[in-house]
Amino acid sequence: MTNNFLPRSDSEGLESLDQTEDKRNSLDAYLAGIGLAKWRTEIHSAIAQGAQDVLAIMTQPWSVDEIRDVARRMQHSPEGILQVTNIMWYLTFLGIERGQTFVTGAYLCRDPEGRLSAYFGGMGTPRISSHLKRQSSPGCTTGIDLRLPAGNFGISEPPPPPLPHGHCHVLSIxxxxxxxxxxxxxxxxxxxxxxxxxxxAHHAVMYGKSLKRKHTFGGNEVPGMRKERIPDDFVAAFAEAVTPLDGGSDAIAEVGRRGKGEGIGGMHEFLTRRLGDGGTALPEGSEKRIRHLLERLESAYDFVDLRFGNEVVIDLPAEVKRSLPEASGVIGPSLLLRWPSPDATR
Known part of the structure; x- marks a missing residue:
């Protein structure tokens, strides 16, 4: 089966077709680079299906509790694993579009109504995590294993394509x-x-390595990493810029070194506020350092006011309003996500 990443409307013209071709070429180059070229057809379909499923979850008419209940009924099932895999491939595709792929990293997705959070919360099982402890509440952290024993997928449900870099589990907060x-x-x-x-045991080993990296300058900027930690050079530059200021020490503690705190978003807010506070004189040289750091942050990152560190930030409400990727055979959300109107159930 041939997959075509095409815009949803031919009226978008040749320019949109050229852009779509560029996206397809970027995706195929990425797949070849990570050794998944043989899965190209399946991954194109997974991305298109994941986009449709996210659209359905974000815009369907049922409540957050009903979304969670629907997801719980699919927990550990082949259908649920296929859906989650497709959604993760869609997020990967969005990262490819903006040149923000990673070997190890995370996505921070804007979810104003908590709809995708309810889906992942219902689909996953509770687990513990060392990530974002200050921002997460009890019961909000789950995990989803994406492997099933061989033979659990039938003819009607072929096994999903593998995720990049051997990923087979998703932590959700x-x-x-x-x-x-x-x-x-x-x-x-x-x-x-x-x-x-x-x-x-593997998690324990990885956690030990992360602790070592936290105490090694530059450990948060290694190639292929897009985690929620602030790159160490920005930590040092922020400390230099704000230490002479009133409240500077408190700001450093609030922003948090080594991934604990408000991160780059907190940096951006503090620096912007101090520059805009016309009633408070800044020490000599501080304004120049603050402006330079702000320029660096805003040129290095999108969504600079939201992000914790170097993670991939995705504005889901905006993304599902765009022209979604398409593939042959994908005509809407997965069957179990085709919710009827609430009125139809009464």
């Missing part, structure tokens, strides 16, 4: 009513799940 970000969903694909001694 719902961020609720955050003072800076509102409602967001944090999704981190991982190479190991949380069931069994082997997986737990």
């Amino acid at each position: 719902a961020i609720v009513n955050d003072k800076r970000r509102g409602n967001c969903l944090y999704l981190k694909p991982e190479r190991y799940g949380v069931r069994g001694i082997r997986n737990l």
Whole structure:
């Protein structure tokens, strides 16, 4: 079956067709680079299906509780694993579009009504995590294993394509009513799940490596990493810029070194506020350092006021309003996500 990433309307013209071709070429180059070229057809379909499923979850007429209940009924099922895999490929595609792919990293998705958070919360099982402890509430952290024993997928449900870099588990953290970000969903694909001694041992090893990296300058900027940690050179530049200021030490603590705190969004807010506070004189040289750091932050990152660190930030409400990727055979959301109108059930 041939997959075609085409805009939803021919009226968008040749320019849109050229842009679509560029996106397809970028995706295919990425797949070849990570050794998944043989899965090209399946991955194109997965991306298109994932986009349709996210659109349905974000815009369907049922409540957040009903979305969660629908997801719980699919927990650990082949259909649920296929849906989550497709959604993660759609997020990967959005990262490819903006040149923000990673070997290890995470997505921070704007989710104002908590709809995708409810879906992942219902689909996953509770687990513990060292990520975003200040921003997560009890019960908001779940994990989804994306592997099933061989033979669990029938002819009507072929196995989903593998995720990049051997990822087979998704950590999900719902961020609720955050003072800076509102409602967001944090999704981190991982190479190991949380069931069994082997997986737990691998998590322990990876956690030990992360602790070592935290105490090594430059450890948060290694190639292929897009985690929610502030790159160390920005940590140092922020400390230099704000230490002479009243409240500067408190700002450093609030922003948080090594991924604990309000991150780059907190940096941006503090620096912007101090520059805009015309009634307070800045020490000599501070204004220049602050302006330079702000320029660096705003040129290096999109969504600079929302982000924690170097993660991929996705504005889901805006993304589902765009022309979504298409593939042959994908005509709407997955069957189990085709909710009827609430009126039809009464």
